[in-house]
Amino acid sequence: MPATIESPEVELLPPMLAALPDPQGVSVCPRRARWQLDLLLLALECVDLHASELMLQVLRDLQLQVMIPNRVVFWQIRCTNPFRQITQRTPLPLAETKALTAVVVQVARRQTAILRHLLLVLDQLQAQNLPPETYAPLADYLDRFRRHFRKRMNLQRSSLFLYKNHQALNELALKLLAQLLLCAGTKGMERLWFSLFDGEVS
Amino acid sequence: MLLQRQYSLPNCTLRIEGLSSQVGAEQLDIVTLCEWEIIGQNQRIKGGKEFLVALLNSVPAAAQTWLSGVKLRRSPQYPIQVEIEAFNQVSLHIPRKLLQASPEENSESPTSDEAGETVAVHLTWLQLADLVEALDQLCSDGQTLPTLIPTFHSLPRRAIAPAVPLRKQLMPLGIGAASLAVMAAIFFHLPVPERRPPREEALPPTPEAVTPSPAPTTPETPNP
Numbered sequence: 280m281p282a283t284i285e286s287p288e289v290e291l292l293p294p295m296l297a298a299l300p301d302p303q304g305v306s307v308c309p310r311r312a313r314w315q316l317d318l319l320l321l322a323l324e325c326v327d328l329h330a331s332e333l334m335l336q337v338l339r340d341l342q343l344q345v346m347i348p349n350r351v352v353f354w355q356i357r358c359t360n361p362f363r364q365i366t367q368r369t370p371l372p373l374a375e376t377k378a379l380t381a382v383v384v385q386v387a388r389r390q391t392a393i394l395r396h397l398l399l400v401l402d403q404l405q406a407q408n409l410p411p412e413t414y415a416p417l418a419d420y421l422d423r424f425r426r427h428f429r430k431r432m433n434l435q436r437s438s439l440f441l442y443k444n445h446q447a448l449n450e451l452a453l454k455l456l457a458q459l460l461l462c463a464g465t466k467g468m469e470r471l472w473f474s475l476f477d478g479e480v481s
Numbered sequence: 482m483l484l485q486r487q488y489s490l491p492n493c494t495l496r497i498e499g500l501s502s503q504v505g506a507e508q509l510d511i512v513t514l515c516e517w518e519i520i521g522q523n524q525r526i527k528g529g530k531e532f533l534v535a536l537l538n539s540v541p542a543a544a545q546t547w548l549s550g551v552k553l554r555r556s557p558q559y560p561i562q563v564e565i566e567a568f569n570q571v572s573l574h575i576p577r578k579l580l581q582a583s584p585e586e587n588s589e590s591p592t593s594d595e596a597g598e599t600v601a602v603h604l605t606w607l608q609l610a611d612l613v614e615a616l617d618q619l620c621s622d623g624q625t626l627p628t629l630i631p632t633f634h635s636l637p638r639r640a641i642a643p644a645v646p647l648r649k650q651l652m653p654l655g656i657g658a659a660s661l662a663v664m665a666a667i668f669f670h671l672p673v674p675e676r677r678p679p680r681e682e683a684l685p686p687t688p689e690a691v692t693p694s695p696a697p698t699t700p701e702t703p704n705p
Contacts, residue, residue, distance in 0.1 A: 302635055315550070395491070398607045405569055450568060457569075457606040458548055464610070465617040466631060470541070473633040474549035478641035 293342050296377040298469065302476040308371035310361055312475035316379045317360035319462070321431070322455035323386050325423040326393055330386055337385045343378045364433045380472050387463040394460045401453065411453065424452040484509050486625045488618045493611035494518040497533070497625060507624050514581075521608055526600070532579040535560040537616055537629075540573075544613045545633070552642040562599075571609050574599040 308316075324330045331350075338347050347353050356379065357363075359371045387394065400414050412418040425448045434443055441447050462471045486509070488495040496516040499509035515533040517526045526532075543563035546553065556562065562574040576599050604612070620631040643650075 311549075395607065398605075398610075402569065402605045402607060453568070457610065460606070460610045461544055461548055461613060464614040465621050466541075466633075469631075469633045470545050470548060473635045474545045476635035477546070477549035477551045478636055478638055480635045480637055 295341055295381060296343075296374075299377050299380065299472045301373055302473075302480050304481045305476055305479055306373070308359070308373060308376040309476065309479045312376065312479075313360045313371055314362055315475060316376070316383060317357050317363070318451075318455060319383045319387075319459060320357065320379070321427055322424065322452065322459060323383070323390065325420050325427060325452070326390055326397070326456075326459075330390070333386055333389065334382050337382050338378070341381055341385065343381065346375050346378045362432050362436055362439055364431060366433070376475070377472070380468060380475070383459075384462050384468040384471060387459045387467070391460070391463045394456055394463065397456055398460060401456075411449065420456075421449050421452050424448065424455075482506070486619070486622070488615040490611040490615055492519065492521050492608045493615055494520065495612075495615040495619065497619065508627055509625055512626070517612070519602070519604070519608060521605070524602070526575065526602065527581045528575075528579050529581065531560075532575075535575075535579055536612075537620070539563055540609075540612055540616060541631070544609070546636070549636075551636065552644075553636070554640055554642045569605050571604045571606070573602040573604065575602065576600075 320334070327333070335350055335353070338344055338353070347356060355367060356371065356375055358365055358367045359369060360366065397417055397420065400417060401411055404411055404413055411421060425445070428442065428448060432439055432442070434440070442451065461467060464470070482501045484499055484501055484507075486497045494517075496514070496518070497509065497512060498514040500511045500513060501508060502510045512530040512533055515528050515530070515536070517536070518524070539557075539559035539561040540563060542557065542559070547565060560576055560579060564572050564574065566572055580600065617631070619625060620629055
């Protein structure tokens with residue numbers, strides 16, 4: 280009789296994600312966290328035109344393909360955002376949430392220079408009381424963000440009714456720039472992960 | 482042995498000075514000076530160990546709250562208060578007792594309130610992100626303060642203010658009660674409708690009125 284080795288079935292998480300503990304009393308990704316993660320990914324796509332390919336590359340680099348094997352699954356996971364036009368009502372497990380968090384942080388780290396540059400120019404423009412559209416790269420980012428947001432999000436929802444306004448969308452886009460810079464820091468991944476569950480743990 | 486560590490970022494420099502108990506050791510055991518220089522504003526803020534601890538408690542917590550976008554039910558009781566006033570405007574209120582007074586600081590810093598108990602420092606998001614990054618690097622540095630372990634925790638549900646404030650929640654109830662009171666006042670002043678007796682001449686004669694009264698009956702004579 281041949282000897283067989285039976286290994287216990289454990290969920291193998293990449294070592295990078297092992298630093299993110301499961302929050303107490305939360306089994307699936309909460310609603311606000313899904314919205315926040317999708318928004319951060321959307322802002323990254325607007326900062327860099329090649330960011331969507333970079334996200335898939337990061338998934339391969341971090342060996343997260345166990346959870347997100349291809350771009351279709353990645354899109355389906357992003358569609359768990361409840362405010363999308365095409366939204367899925369399936370719950371998002373915590374393992375996939377960790378993978379999305381790692382993708383946001385890694386892509387933001389690679390775009391730190393652009394993020395810092397845009398925020399620096401924004402400070403200078405505000406000091407001179409000039410609108411952000413004065414600087415062409417910032418205007419491109421805002422324009423791209425508005426178009427992507429209106430195309431993908433369901434603006435008929437009462438929560439998003441505010442974002443029919445041009446100015447409100449601009450402010451959201453600029454706020455996301457600064458949030459991405461905080462995620463890109465040394466402890467950015469832990470900070471983003473714990474901020475996703477603010478107000479959700481008991 | 483006196484040791485120095487410096488964390489330099491484009492908008493902020495954090496310098497830690499301390500003493501090591503062992504000769505030749507690379508680790509700080511006692512923090513004697515914490516100097517925070519805001520490069521965009523040419524401002525230097527110095528303090529001791531208490532100032533560093535207060536910075537480590539308040540600034541990363543404020544950054545996490547701002548990252549999650551939630552509103553706190555009440556502001557946390559940290560010594561350093563971080564307030565987000567408007568977009569791209571953050572102010573830190575640092576108690577003066579945490580700082581080491583230096584003669585050139587009082588003359589150079591225009592934002593310090595001489596009469597007040599706190600020093601207000603105004604930052605942009607970029608400067609705040611650099612301060613958070615410097616503190617993160619300090620916490621991750623095993624050569625400086627190895628006993629300093631950064632702790633993260635999510636805010637519990639009871640610490641978060643409701644998304645719709647109580648004033649807005651009570652507004653429909655108030656409008657309903659007010660409209661009820663107004664309508665009650667209007668109807669109170671309206672005269673009560675009087676009951677009018679039916680007009681008899683207009684009524685057709687009832688059959689009972691025309692029926693003749695029954696004939697009087699003769700009393701029975703008692704039989705003898």
